[in-house]
Amino acid sequence: xxxxxxxxxxxxxxxxxxxxINSLYSNKDxxxxxxxxxASDALDKIxxxxxxxxxILGEGDNTKLEILIKLDKEKKILSIRDRGIGMTxxxxxxxxxxxxxxxxxxxxxxMQTGGDLNLIGQFGVGFYSVYxxxxxxxxxxxxxxxxxxxxxxxxxxxxxxxxxxxxxPLGRGTEIRLHxxxxxxxxLEEDKVKELVKKYSEFINFPMYLWASKEVDVEVxxxxxxxxxxxxTLESSSEDETEEEGAEKKPKTKTVKETTYDWxxxxxxxxxxxxxxxEVTDEEYSKFYHSLAKDFSDEKPLAWSHFTAEGxxxxxxxxxxxxxxxxxxxxxxxxxxxSSLKLYVRRVFISDEFxxxxxxxxxxxxxxxxxxxxPLNVSREMLQQHSSLKTIKKKLIRKALDMIRRIADEDPDExxxxxxxxxxxxxxxxxxxGQYAKFWNEFGKSxxxxxxxxxxxxxxxxxxxxxxxxxxxxxxxxLDQYIARMKPGxxxxxxxxxxxxxxxxxxxxxxxxxxxxxxVIFFTxxxxxxxxxxxxxxxxxxxxxxxxxxxxxxxxxKLKELKESFKELTDWWKNALxxxxxxxxxxxxxxxxxxxxxxxxxxxxxANMEKIMQSQTL
Ligand code: ADP
Ligand code: MG
Numbered sequence: 001x002x003x004x005x006x007x008x009x010x011x012x013x014x015x016x017x018x019x020x021i022n023s024l025y026s027n028k029d030x031x032x033x034x035x036x037x038x039a040s041d042a043l044d045k046i047x048x049x050x051x052x053x054x055x056i057l058g059e060g061d062n063t064k065l066e067i068l069i070k071l072d073k074e075k076k077i078l079s080i081r082d083r084g085i086g087m088t089x090x091x092x093x094x095x096x097x098x099x100x101x102x103x104x105x106x107x108x109x110x111m112q113t114g115g116d117l118n119l120i121g122q123f124g125v126g127f128y129s130v131y132x133x134x135x136x137x138x139x140x141x142x143x144x145x146x147x148x149x150x151x152x153x154x155x156x157x158x159x160x161x162x163x164x165x166x167x168x169p170l171g172r173g174t175e176i177r178l179h180x181x182x183x184x185x186x187x188l189e190e191d192k193v194k195e196l197v198k199k200y201s202e203f204i205n206f207p208m209y210l211w212a213s214k215e216v217d218v219e220v221x222x223x224x225x226x227x228x229x230x231x232x233t234l235e236s237s238s239e240d241e242t243e244e245e246g247a248e249k250k251p252k253t254k255t256v257k258e259t260t261y262d263w264x265x266x267x268x269x270x271x272x273x274x275x276x277x278x279e280v281t282d283e284e285y286s287k288f289y290h291s292l293a294k295d296f297s298d299e300k301p302l303a304w305s306h307f308t309a310e311g312x313x314x315x316x317x318x319x320x321x322x323x324x325x326x327x328x329x330x331x332x333x334x335x336x337x338x339s340s341l342k343l344y345v346r347r348v349f350i351s352d353e354f355x356x357x358x359x360x361x362x363x364x365x366x367x368x369x370x371x372x373x374x375p376l377n378v379s380r381e382m383l384q385q386h387s388s389l390k391t392i393k394k395k396l397i398r399k400a401l402d403m404i405r406r407i408a409d410e411d412p413d414e415x416x417x418x419x420x421x422x423x424x425x426x427x428x429x430x431x432x433x434g435q436y437a438k439f440w441n442e443f444g445k446s447x448x449x450x451x452x453x454x455x456x457x458x459x460x461x462x463x464x465x466x467x468x469x470x471x472x473x474x475x476x477x478x479l480d481q482y483i484a485r486m487k488p489g490x491x492x493x494x495x496x497x498x499x500x501x502x503x504x505x506x507x508x509x510x511x512x513x514x515x516x517x518x519x520v521i522f523f524t525x526x527x528x529x530x531x532x533x534x535x536x537x538x539x540x541x542x543x544x545x546x547x548x549x550x551x552x553x554x555x556x557x558k559l560k561e562l563k564e565s566f567k568e569l570t571d572w573w574k575n576a577l578x579x580x581x582x583x584x585x586x587x588x589x590x591x592x593x594x595x596x597x598x599x600x601x602x603x604x605x606x607a608n609m610e611k612i613m614q615s616q617t618l
Contacts, residue, residue, distance in 0.1 A: 004160040007093060009153075012100040013128070016108050017155045020131045025117040028133050028184065030296070032193075033200040034126030035080050035176055037294070039067045040204045042084025042174060044349040049085070051348065051377050056144060062171040067204070068263070069197065070211040073188045078134075081175035082206075086143035089161060092151045096127060096139060097159050106327055121294035122326065130176070131155050133184035138177040142170040194266060201267040203291045205349070209263040222254035271347060273318045273370055277306045289320045292342070293366040299323035301366075302439050305403040309395050312373075313388040319367035319400055321407065325442045329364055341396075343383075344370040351380055356389045361450035362400055364443050369396070401460050404439065404447075408464070408478075411436040415481035437476055440466045448531045455534075462538050468501055470510065471519040479538050485519055492544035492552070495521035497528055497608040508594035509546045515592050516553060520546055529609045547607065548600045551590050563587045 009017065043065045050057045057063045061083070068081045087095060103123030111117065120126050130137050139151040148170060153159035167175075178187075186192055190212050201208045272280060272288050282300075289301040302321040309315050319341075340363050342352045347370060357369060373388050383389075408414045410432040440447075450461045466476040471485060482493060494513060498504040501522050513520050523532065532543060544551055563570075566587050573585040583601050591597060600606050605613065 001160070001162050003165075004162040006158055006160050007098060008158050009097045010100045010104075012104045012108060013097055013125075014157050016104055016111075016125060017128055017131055019108065019111050020117075020128055021135075021155055023111075023117060023132065025132065027118060029196055030118055030120070031129040031132050031134075031178075032080075032187075032196050033296075034121055034129045036067065036197070036200050036204060036208070037121060038127060039080060039082035039084060039174070040206060042082050042086070043067070043206045045085040046083075046172070047348060048350060052379060058144075058172060060171070065206050067201075067206055067208045068211070069193065069209065071188045071190065071193060076180045076185065076188060077177050078180060078187050078193070079175055079177045081170070081173060083171070083173040086170070086173050087139075087141040087149075088143040088146035089149045089163075090146075091143065092139065092141060092149055092161055096151055097153075101125060102328070110327070116297070118296045119294075121296070126294075130178055133180055133187060134178035135181050136179040138179075139174060140164060140167055140170060140177070141174040142172050144172060194264075197266045200291075203272065203288055204267055205269055205271065205347070207269065208266045210266055211261055212264040213259045213261055214264075215257050216260055217255050218258045219253040220256055222252050271370075273306065273316050273368060274347070280306070285318075285320075288318075289322075289366065292368065293320065293322060295322060295324075295366075297323065302435055303403050303407045304367075305399050307399060309392070313371070313391040313395075314373050315369055315371040315392055317367065317369045317396060317399070319365055319396070319403060321404065321439065321443070322364065322366055323438075323442075325364055330445060340364065340366050342368040344368060345374045345376050345383075346370070346372060348376065350383065354384065354389075356384060357393055358396055358400070359393075359450070359454060361446050361453055362397065364446050365400055397454075397457060401457060401464070404464055405460075407432075407439050408436040413437065413475075415478055415484075436466075440476060445525065445527060448525070448527050451531055452527075452534045458535070459538070462535060467495075467521050467523065469519050469521045470505075470514055477521075482519060482521065483539060483541065486541075487516075487518060490518065492542050493521070493538065494518055494544050494546050494551075495523055495532070496546050497523045497532070497606055499608070499611075500524055507547075508591060508597050511592035511594060512553065512590050513546060518553070526612045529606065529612055545600070545606055546590070548604075549602045551588075553589060559587065559589055 008014075046056065047065055064083055066083060070079045070081075071077075072079070101124045104125055107115075107120065107123035107125055109115075110119075110123075117129075117132075120129050136154045137152065140148065141151070142148040148164040148167070150162050150164045150167070151159060152162075180187055190210065194210060194212070197208055197210065272284060285304050285306070286300045289304065290296055300323060302323055304321070305317075305319045307317055309317070340352075341354065341357045343350045343354050343357060358365065369392060371388070371392065374383060374386055409416060412430075412433050414436050444466060447461055447464045451458055451465070454461065462479060466478055468474070469477050469482065471477070479493070486493075496504050496507060496509055498507070501524055504510070504522050504524070510520055523529075532545065535543060537543065563586075570585040570587060574582065577585070588599075590599075598607070
């Protein structure tokens with residue numbers, strides 16, 4: 001085309017496309033899901049903008065927020081069109097080729113190590129899945145602020161953009177035309193597409209139509225059969241003449257099957273969160289989670305909570321604990337906080353970038369909030385400051401922590417369920433077994449960050465804490481379990497920090513404690529050092545780092561005597577080391593075999609913390 005401008009794909013994008021084109025991945029269906037999801041996002045955007053500016057929707061067909069799919073068997077084209085926000089020329093250039101997203105290289109890396117292509121949507125590069133089935137793709141788009149443009153590429157490292165002077169004007173929105181490869185011809189079959197669209201659009205909030213054929217009975221004039229009719233007439237004339245005469249006055253017709261085309265609706269758009277939780281099946285929740293989180297693994301969410309909040313601030317919410325942590329959960333933790341909940345106001349999607357809905361440490365949750373109280377016709381910025389958001393957030397945190405605790409409560413492997421185990425076994429329900437350990441492996445760090453950040457919910461979060469200890473026998477233990485195992489007269493909860501359990505098990509600090517049968521918690525994650533600066537006590541028990549000053553192991557009548565008789569030695573030693581290096585040299589009963597040990601002062605950094613700080617400043 002004469003007016004086409006050519007562009008090179010950004011290098012990572014180009015690699016990604018190569019991988020997709022050459023992929024032997026058999027589940028190519030996913031391209032349709034990605035296109036539907038993009039169309040729905042584009043419609044959400046224009047609907048949101050129209051809340052504050054009705055004009056933006058235009059008139060006539062442009063006001064219909066819908067998705068239309070057409071199949072052209074002859075030309076082997078599948079096209080999907082939406083009346084969403086559309087893309088300007090600049091959007092086309094940026095979004096479809098020249099700017100790599102943070103997920104692009106992460107996804108390329110995943111694919112090179114045998115990752116699952118199905119998860120493409122989570123990495124923000126779902127569009128390129130079209131090259132699983134097509135060798136040539138056209139994207140025709142019209143945005144209110146620009147003319148209509150065509151983006152096209154044969155995935156050969158470049159794409160072209162042209163001002164569109166030959167296609168039908170779209171009004172507004174985007175049409176994506178896939179020129180299907182031979183082996184993908186199956187996607188031109190209506191039944192196949194219907195089945196897929198039904199599957200993937202189950203939770204899409206806009207009507208989806210397929211230009212579908214229908215066999216209808218039509219009456220057509222029948223000249224040929226007239227003669228045979230006459231024959232019949234002759235035969236029957238003797239039997240009944242009057243009836244025959246009447247029939248002769250009607251025009252001669254016959255019924256034939258004819259194929260007509262019309263838009264057929266494919267989805268029913270019932271919002272799952274508006275339904276009564278009692279009537280939603282586990283499978284429906286699970287499917288909804290997968291579509292919402294773009295997590296198309298075959299693992300179920302670990303838990304969910306579907307509730308209605310009433311009172312001053314009314315809203316419905318549906319929260320999920322994903323089966324796995326996203327690839328960048330802690331990477332971006334302190335910088336770009338990716339929000340995880342979608343906010344709707346009276347069923348209209350508003351945003352999925354609301355930081356105010358959940359605290360950072362719960363950003364691993366997925367779900368949505370649909371508020372009846374928030375105003376619809378204000379800007380996102382104004383909503384962000386709305387007073388009821390605080391109340392919503394508070395309730396969401398409560399419900400989220402309850403939901404997480406339920407994973408533990410229902411898990412027969414958990415301490416709190418020791419006596420319930422038999423019941424669970426009897427009912428044959430093994431599904432919940434080991435679920436909390438799974439949760440802990442994926443999201444334990446988030447709970448620890450919560451203890452650090454959220455003073456208000458610290459105790460509730462501490463209940464969710466798990467760790468290994470000198471008595472946990474390779475499994476995870478909880479603080480409640482620790483307390484239940486405490487020895488008579490034991491006042492403090494003992495713990496030790498270090499880089500690994502194996503290293504800690506050999507620590508001289510444990511000698512005496514183990515011998516006296518005290519349980520000591522192993523904290524081996526760098527974040528644990530920070531954690532323990534915030535977690536001072538639990539259920540009226542204080543935490544005591546066994547490598548720090550202040551360890552009390554019950555009364556020892558001999559200790560005072562020993563201190564006296566060794567005073568000369570300890571004084572000499574203290575002098576020899578000078579006060580720059582040590583605070584004091586003491587006789588203590590904390591050791592068993594090891595003759596001496598370096599202990600940290602009560603408020604000083606533990607040796608482990610020193611190591612962490614050093615590694616950070618390097
Ligand atoms: P994601 O949807 O996760 O952002 P995609 O690779 O699916 O990633 O899409 C890339 C971008 O292209 C989108 O963010 C959007 O800006 C743009 N885009 C894709 N399809 C459409 C569409 N139908 N209408 C408007 N913009 C679209
Ligand atoms: Mg997408």
